[in-house]
Amino acid sequence: MVGELSGLKAFCFDTETTGLDPLAAELVGIAFSWEAHCAVYLAFGDDPKEMKLWIEMLKAPFLDPGIEKYGQNLKYDLHILKNYNIEVKGRLFDTMVAHFILKPEQKHNLNVLAEQYLDYSMVKIESLIGEKGVRQSSFKSVPPEKACEYAGEDADITWQLTEIFKNELQQEGFKDLYEKIEMPLIPVLMKMEHQGVKLDVKALNIFAVELREDIIKEEQEIFSLAGTEFNIGSPRQLGEILFDRLKIIPDPKKTKTKQYATGEEVLVELKDKHPIVEKMLEYRSLKKLLNTYVSALPKLVKPGTGKIHTSFNQALVTTGRLSSVNPNLQNIPVREERGREIRRAFIPESKENIFFSADYSQIELRLMAHLSRDQQMIEAFVNGEDIHTATAAKIYKLDPQEVSKEMRNRAKTANFGIIYGISAFGLAQRMRISRSDARALIDGYFETYPGVREFMDSSIRMAREKGYVETMFGRRRYLPDILSRNAVVRGNAERNAINSPIQGSAADVIKIAMIRIQDTMDSEDLQSSMILQVHDELNFDVVPGELERVKAIVVKEMENAASLSVPLTVDWGAGANWLEAH
Incomplete structure (x- = not known):
């Protein structure tokens, strides 16, 4: 089979694993397809020596730059192969990303695409391993014949969809957008996710103590202004305090359930009406900082790496912007001074390294x-x-x-x-x-x-x-x-x-810059890493001796990513953490 793969112009592959987290999942098998309605499933069994032998043999076709590789959500599969030291070279084709370009507002999962384009209902993974929850089993426990059917179907359907989507991209004029921006971006994002960003958990824990003290202080001031204690987290009780007890405005807004409206927008409008409103906004801001970021981020650190490994989604935001989840690092506060402090906890891999940040000015x-x-x-x-x-x-x-x-x-x-x-x-x-x-x-x-x-x-x-x-x-x-x-x-x-x-143009420009920066850093064999993209900003973990070169590459590629009638300019900074660099 490996010999047959090596003689092909293209093949489709799909990894089967023990979980959705690409940095923790174990490889169970790989399905391949290179013609419609045909697929092969390679199950790795329990013998580590045999698995190692197969992995060594598979390196050659995956490394061959002359063979195009197809897949659905390829970034995940590239992660899995990287875990087993299998490097993937050559052109890529991802049906999920292709469909996102063709129909950005629709769903892009494989079973939906199979029904929509091939009028085919696929085997659902839940029928093999059970519904999500405590009792859901691993793909390892699926009987070989059922695993073969499921995995082979994935590879075959993806192969068939690739043929359809390649034609549609060509007909709709999306070929360049796909081949020059979205496809080369996949391995760049995979590298960033794999590298991760180190978190100073100790600093966040100290900050959490400070925030809790400030929250208690704000609470007491709110009670003092209200003239009574109440449950600040209850919209009903807050409404009664503001509008029945303090009567800060004569005709307050109400929700559909006839309760007083006390949401963020309402309070912002009312903040000049009574000092308690300003205090409530500050209280909510501190609570959000504590619960959403300061207390939550340390729990997302991977024990093996001491880092946070966010997942960048390339096929979600209809304008073409990237989004990030687990955690959403594109949403780390930047406007308020207290919120910015969170960035101090994002640090380079070692004390000798430097955190480097570059962002477009008014792009x-x-x-x-x-x-x-x-x-x-x-x-x-x-x-x-x-x-x-x-x-x-x-x-x-x-x-x-x-x-x-x-x-x-x-x-x-x-x-x-x-x-x-x-x-x-x-x-x-x-x-x-x-x-x-x-x-x-x-x-x-x-x-x-x-x-x-x-x-x-x-x-x-x-x-x-x-x-x-x-x-x-x-x-x-x-x-x-x-x-x-x-x-x-x-x-x-x-x-x-x-x-x-x-x-959307801004999103495309920074994607082009990311691809070129990574290509140049790879070609020069630099050891520094691109670790985060936050809309118009790129962040790097820079090893000793490489700062000047990294800065030169990043600024050049960002400022020349597109030919415009106005200059693109980049602001940059370097420091011991994200806050200092920004």
Whole structure:
């Protein structure tokens, strides 16, 4: 069989394992397919010597760069093979990622794709190992003949879907997006996940003690302002305190269950009405920091590595952005000072190493300038001006040096708000100004940047005519609600029509940079590692003596990832942890 694999132009493979965690799962077998309706399943049994022999033999076809490898959710399989020192070379084709490009808003799991494209119902894993829970068994316990049927089916169906998706990608004009961005990104993400990021658990435990003390202090101050003790975590009791006892406003909002509304948005609106509201917001913020991050992160450290190994999802966010789970490291707080402290616990692998961070400066505004072709905005970026000061100067018809801090802040809010399709009402709320002032600011903005207005209008027109909008690299965001009769639903689709080409292009640009950075680091045999991507930011664990080279590679590849009418610029930093580097 191995000899046959080595003589093929392509084969499909699927690993069968003991679990979903790729760093902990054991390999049970591998299924192969190289023609429709045919598959072979190689079960590894209990003899470690025999398994070792098979693994040594399989290295050759997997290493052969001339053989294309197909799979479904290949990143998982690459992890498993890496655990057994099997390196995979050559072109890859992942049916899950391919379908995500073709139909980003749909489901991409194999059984759904089999029914949709092949009218075939697959054997469900639960029928072999039981439903999720305590009693679910391992794939190791599945009888060989049933394991063979299940695994072979996976490989065969994936082979058949590959033939369909390759044609569809070609017909729809997605070939370059797939082959130049999404496919080469798979091994890059696998390497990052495998490498992981070290966590200073001791520092987090100390921070947790501080937070608990602060939470108790906030609690006491809330009780003092309320004039009584109550269950702060109960929305009903909080509502009664705020609106029945303290009567902070005359006609408070209520939920569908007729309770007083005490959610985040409501409290933010009311924070000037009574000191207790500000204290409640601070209390909730501290509780979230403690429960979601400071107490939770240490539990996710893998005992064998002392690191957190997040999982990057390439086929979830419809704009093309990556997301991360277990844990979500793209959501680590950055705006509040206390939240930023969490980043101090993310450290390099050893004390000698350095944490290096690089992020794009205002990439979405730069892409707006490029996509809208607005000359004023392009000139501001080309001349290296502070875009928010430049915007304020143009709106208020002042020289840049006459722009006050408040004017710059208003322009900044407008710059970022408008690319997300913010309304005068939304801008007024965010800036705490009247709706007429917000409308005047938006009008002044579009007068300053007429190309931006035209870009927004043309994006909405394209969505109405074609049902989708596109990024610079041809990624589509389908917007079926753009013709909805419901104004709220339609308005949301229109905002997505404006922002998706920008956010999606930014996602594509950083993916290109990641691929090129990893290629260069590999070709130069650098020992440093790319460990995290947080939207517009890349983070690295740098070994002694490599900082200057890593910095040069990262800045060069990030700034040259796309050819734009404005420069892409990168801010960078280095330190003993993520906070110091950022």
